Amino acid sequence: MKNKWLYRQMISFLPVFFVFTVVISLLFYLSVGELTQRAISNANAALASYIMKMVDSNLQDVEGMIAKELITNPLLKYFGTASDSNFPDLYSKEIVNKLTEFTEASPFIDTAYLIRNKDGTVFTPGYKIPLDRFGDKDFITSVRQNGLPVHWTNLRSYKDTYQNDSSYNVISLVKPVPFDNSQGILVINIRVSTIAKFLNGLTKTEFSKVELMSQEGQSIYGQGVDNGKERLSTSYSAEEVSNYTQWKISVGTANEEMLDTAIVFTYVSIAAGIVLTILGMGWIVYVVRRNYAPIQSINDKINAYLLHKRMQHQGDRGKDELQFLETALDRIIDQSLLFEKQHEESMILRRQHQFRQLMNGDSQSDLEELKEEWQRQGLQLDNVSLFVSIFEIDKQQEFISKYSQRDQALLKYLLQNVIKEISAEAGICQWSEWLDPMQLGIIFQGADMESQEQVVRLCERNIEWLKHNVAFTVTIGIGSSCEQMDEIPQSYADAQESLKYKSSMGHDRIIGIWDIAGRKQGKILPYLNTVRTISQLYRLDDPSWHSQFEQLRMHLTTNLFTSDHIKNMLEYVIYHLNEEINQLSSDIREYWNKEVAPKLELMLSSNHSAQEILSRMYQGLTDFEQAIRALKERKNNHKLIRGLQTYIEQNYGNPDLSLMLLSETVQVNAKYLSLLFKEEFGEKFIDYVTKVRVEKAKSLLLETMDPVQDIAVKVGYTHSISFIRVFKKYVGQTPGDYRKNKA
Structure with a gap:
């Protein structure tokens, strides 16, 4: 060569x-x-x-x-x-x-x-x-x-x-x-x-x-x-x-x-510069010859190896020294990298599999291997306190859309290492693995961990670090304390149960199983009628829908509900709003279906807290209300209809209140007035008046002790039998039963 x-x-x-x-x-x-x-x-x-x-x-x-x-x-x-x-x-x-x-x-x-x-x-x-x-x-x-x-x-x-x-x-x-x-x-x-x-x-x-x-x-x-x-x-x-x-x-x-x-x-x-160039050329010759000595030594060893393996490498004879060196190094590096990668992937997958088995209680068959991994993680087997925590990334849809796959992996790697460092500073051992793309499971163990307050303080330090250093947050669910490995699945189940209430209790916080164990669960059923009332009032452009919505918001945010319950309740709200809006004019329905309804649906899938979703929903409904009001103001008959609405609110107790009476009052043809009413409110005049009277009757039944007959007269019915029949049709129960149940 x-x-x-x-x-x-x-x-x-x-x-x-x-x-x-x-x-x-x-x-x-x-x-x-x-x-x-x-x-x-x-x-x-x-x-x-x-x-x-x-x-x-x-x-x-x-x-x-x-x-x-x-x-x-x-x-x-x-x-x-x-x-x-x-x-x-x-x-x-x-x-x-x-x-x-x-x-x-x-x-x-x-x-x-x-x-x-x-x-x-x-x-x-x-x-x-x-x-x-x-x-x-x-x-x-x-x-x-x-x-x-x-x-x-x-x-x-x-x-x-x-x-x-x-x-x-x-x-x-x-x-x-x-x-x-x-x-x-x-x-x-x-x-x-x-x-x-x-x-x-x-x-x-x-x-x-x-x-x-x-x-x-x-x-x-x-x-x-x-x-x-x-x-x-x-x-x-x-x-x-x-x-x-x-x-x-x-x-x-x-x-x-x-x-x-x-x-x-x-x-x-x-x-x-020209003089220095000539000197530099001489220096290059000197340096190249001097630096070639190690290369020559390597080439000599390669030659000796190739002579020994001549029968296996006949194709290498015509190569110069660099080609020989490149071939040998390529083979060594490729084999080394392949082996290292396979070994690393195998160890990571095996460790994650063991961690999931431990959480699910399926680790009995590989108990000895699990104990070895447990000790490799720095954990002890006896006389220790164990807590399972789950770090769940908040607003997951935003996290996925905001960051690429590579950035997500880097951020999750950063989160896992920050937890390790903070735990080490506190003298607490831990083992953490990603259970799914958005949940990091952690086993905390420490000789001094005698109470849940120590775990809470450790988790608070992690939340505080994330708040000041990254642009996403996590909610931490903490399970009950345990002392043996076979008790870990129950602590893990408790941590999972705690996270079910993050939508109700809020994001970027710690939720321990003790936070929900003694609290009374909120009830959805009593507020279904409130949802229907909100939808009807919203369609009728009645400002009282704001107070009803606030009442619903306070109920959902101050009581304890699982995320599924809150999602179902909000889906029910959107369903009734869609039903009510579909009764309005075509231009309003088109605007709702194109601009508002998709945004409301997107809010439900955003994984935000109940407080955030309700606040955004309220803002969206308020904006739509203002937009529709502006649209109606541009119509010539809007002012007339608003005047009729006010007249009905003031004279609903008049038994002679009818479309003909309104026609004579405003000097407008009754049939034309009926068409305007249908276009504005999405229902007939008589249905609108009946709903106003029923709503007023409901208030009188709850706020006064007047007999049903007197309330019937006050809301415009001369015969109580007619009043009771109409009330039951719209409310589903008689006035007496309504008063008794609400009381």
Whole structure:
């Protein structure tokens, strides 16, 4: 076998290394200068744009605030027409206060004053003075002669009246007062030094030069520039002109000589790179020969092995050393991985099978093997306390839809290991296996576990960890305490029984068998009539369905029910709602069947708690109620029908109440009125009135001790026999039996 690999490595590496290194070095060093210049120019352009936008934004904010005050403030509107004779002192103070508010409203505003054109009076935050004595009168005279500027003035010198020796540069905003009638002038001044201070906060850096010029070329601000005498270089500088003020800002780079030097240095580095490339080629030759020695040793051993096994490997003669090595390693690795995988899968399946047998009480035949596995898990056989717990993942449909199969496996692996770590910290041994995709069974054992409170505390730590670290929750069912392995199936059955009540008692919590052992089971049957009443009231758009639904919700969430009982009850609710809605008009039925009914069905399969399902169901019914009410409001006859409904509620005790009476009352044809009633409520007029009377009678039977005959008269029946017959038809029992049973 020849040393093909050694020469192949040298021939392969050297040309590639040389070409690649030289080309990359040339491309890098030739482009670094251009990229540097472009990056600096782009950075300067971005800085110039940002500074100009910030300056414009602050000036526009000031102008916008002033414009808003001029338009909306009645104080400024009155200002232009008044004089000292009819200008109360209180009003003057309000003007002064308003000017003070202007100067305090923005850190940019330096001074503000008002000039009344009628008599030339100037109002400032500190005093009132005639215009001819005002320090800034020259500017006011110029404004009156040349007209008011559109936005801000150019740089000008401002001199305060009482500071004769002090003046400073400002820009001014001049607005007529009132806004639509120039009877006065409002002047807002901003110091140039304030703008410069603001820009210092934005551009304070040793790497940039910034210059801000007015429209007429006056220098407003300069950082790193000698008062506008030193012009910025065009190699790296950027300019931005404001569409608002027409000011121009220029941003350049300090130490440009250093940048030019760096670019020159790149060309020098090219020559150094070529020299290093040649040295690198020599180093590759040396390293390849040196590192080939271990490969040669392995190849020699492979050759000896192949000579010994020549008859079995005739096809290997023409291969070089790497091919021989690859073939041998492939065979070893494949066989090792296959064996390891088979062994691991076998052990996991066997352990899970033993765990399930132990839980189900079927482990007698493999008792010795089970004891061995029990001890491998770190558990003891005698003088210990055992508790079986089941960790069940909540909201299983959401968990399956939210996470892929791979993510589910990772999260379940994480849950199992967290339980192991927390148990180890507490000094408690445990054995956990997944009983099904959503249930993790655990046997807790510890020498100090003398009470169920210790198990509860351990499970609470697991729930707390999950709450802060993952996006799903678990509910934990805990069985009764046991001391022997043959008692574990009963503890497991208790844990399963506890989890049956998670829908009623809530998710993300611990439910021990002791929590349900002494509690009285809730009853479903007494509330079946409530379900029917809710459905009927909902169809009739009677607001009292809300209180009835709340009564049902309180019953299901405060009493103890299994998940199956709650699901059956909610299915019964949905069934009756479907039956009632199907009596309404076709457009309402279509909306219900398309938008609401599928969502209600989905809620039942969501595996949420009863509290969550009922809350979502109530919200869905309320939304549908509002949607249908809006739909009905768009119909012309809805208001009429609502009026008739109110009339019936108020006059149900009138024995003469009939469709004809309503027709005469509202002056609408009786047949047409009957059609409207059927369309609105899904039933005939007489059926609706009868149900109203029966509901009122039920209330009177329970709330009063009046005789049945008197109650019949109160709800509109002159003959008690007719009342009793109707009541039994709708309620299923006579009024007397109803009162007796409810009492």
